[in-house]
Amino acid sequence: MSTPVPTKDTFREMYAQAAPWDIGRPQQPFVQAAGEIQGLVLDAGCGTGDTALFFAERGCTVTGVDFLEEPIQRAKQKAAQRKIQATFLVHDALKLSALGQQFDNAIDSGLFHVFSDDDRKRYVAELAAVLKPGGKYFVMCFSDKEPGTEGPRRVSKAEIGAAFTHGWKIESIEAVHFEISATLPRHMQFSPGGPQAWFAKIRREK
Numbered sequence: 001m002s003t004p005v006p007t008k009d010t011f012r013e014m015y016a017q018a019a020p021w022d023i024g025r026p027q028q029p030f031v032q033a034a035g036e037i038q039g040l041v042l043d044a045g046c047g048t049g050d051t052a053l054f055f056a057e058r059g060c061t062v063t064g065v066d067f068l069e070e071p072i073q074r075a076k077q078k079a080a081q082r083k084i085q086a087t088f089l090v091h092d093a094l095k096l097s098a099l100g101q102q103f104d105n106a107i108d109s110g111l112f113h114v115f116s117d118d119d120r121k122r123y124v125a126e127l128a129a130v131l132k133p134g135g136k137y138f139v140m141c142f143s144d145k146e147p148g149t150e151g152p153r154r155v156s157k158a159e160i161g162a163a164f165t166h167g168w169k170i171e172s173i174e175a176v177h178f179e180i181s182a183t184l185p186r187h188m189q190f191s192p193g194g195p196q197a198w199f200a201k202i203r204r205e206k
Helices: 008-016 028-032 050-057 069-082 093-099 117-130 157-163
Strands: 040-044 061-066 087-090 103-109 131-142 168-177 196-204
Touching: 028 050, 028 131, 028 168, 040 050, 040 093, 050 061, 050 069, 050 103, 061 069, 061 093, 069 087, 093 117, 103 117, 117 131, 117 157, 157 168, 157 196
Parallel strands: 040 061, 040 103, 061 087, 103 131
Antiparallel strands: 131 196, 168 196
8 A cells, every 4th residue: 555645634643743854964975966956956845954054054055944833934944043144935836836936956855755646746847847948857666666554655766767868868866875864763663773765867859
């Protein structure tokens, strides 16, 4: 049985507590790829902003979007406290073209895997609309190698490939692990070292 697609209320409940993915810093694969990510950067599903702020501090012009008000408010507070300039907007990632802007790179730490099949297609089309030709999309998502059913929908390497066909070139897909909060509820059990994930670098073809 497939994992249900989470709703806004699901995420609101998670943010009302300590969301497992909210670790106060970027996931390590994004840190390791930082040298490849420059210019105008879109953080799709930015949450409370730690990854966006990391790249903004490195000199990127970053726009972070999330469909909930709570994480965006927290992201703005972090930016003010750290005196880092970044733009954070409450915005639906399935309507990225409505931003009226194009970006050199897009980053996605844990958004891709929440979509239904139909919404995944819409999301990829919206990414194509806002990424400049030659721009790259860096995505980290739950892997089908992760056992059990806790957490979000699992994604296979083949599914990533199938989602990014015409107009895209997959440069790499690497097996990695999500780091998760130390305050994870006891009933949630994942692989040692954190949930298994894929980290992919995908280029928008010219």
